[in-house]
Amino acid sequence: MSDGxxxxxxxAGAGSGQMGGACDMAARVxxxxxxxxxxxxxxxxxxxxxxxxxxxDWVWMPGDIGQGLTAVRQAMEWEIAYSPKACRAAPMHGLVxxxxxxxxxxxxxxxxxxxxxxxxMAIARSTVQGSALxxx
Numbered sequence: 692m693s694d695g696x697x698x699x700x701x702x703a704g705a706g707s708g709q710m711g712g713a714c715d716m717a718a719r720v721x722x723x724x725x726x727x728x729x730x731x732x733x734x735x736x737x738x739x740x741x742x743x744x745x746x747x748d749w750v751w752m753p754g755d756i757g758q759g760l761t762a763v764r765q766a767m768e769w770e771i772a773y774s775p776k777a778c779r780a781a782p783m784h785g786l787v788x789x790x791x792x793x794x795x796x797x798x799x800x801x802x803x804x805x806x807x808x809x810x811x812m813a814i815a816r817s818t819v820q821g822s823a824l825x826x827x
Contacts, residue, residue, distance in 0.1 A: 697741055697801065700786035714778035716771070716809045721789040723770035724800065729762035731793065738795035741788065745802040745812055763800060771809050779810040 703721035724730050733755070744750055745767075749759030771779055786803035802812065
């Protein structure tokens with residue numbers, strides 16, 4: 692993603708939290724990404740880039756065996772799943788950027804769409820549409 696596409700995006704720790712900072716999900720997720728060695732191994736080849744990994748569904752990456760860079764997706768899903776329910780349900784608007792520092796340079800991971808909730812990232816779009824979850 693270009694700097695122009697990221698203009699106006701929220702970043703972790705920049706006041707994107709709800710409820711007096713107790714639910715700063717961007718900071719929580721960024722910290723989980725930063726401490727996960729599998730995440731660092733999966734993003735090593737993207738130094739200096741901003742990569743959109745979720746835009747309502749997890750984005751396929753060249754060379755990855757799963758969606759949204761598998762290790763990144765799993766780290767995010769776990770952190771979101773074990774966050775307080777009120778935090779997961781917080782309404783979000785637009786993009787959120789996570790910054791990770793690698794030996795070769797910084798990597799920015801981007802998530803978001805127009806209107807979404809953190810809990811949306813834990814449910815794949817294809818799972819909801821056309822499955823038992825969407826049937827009465």
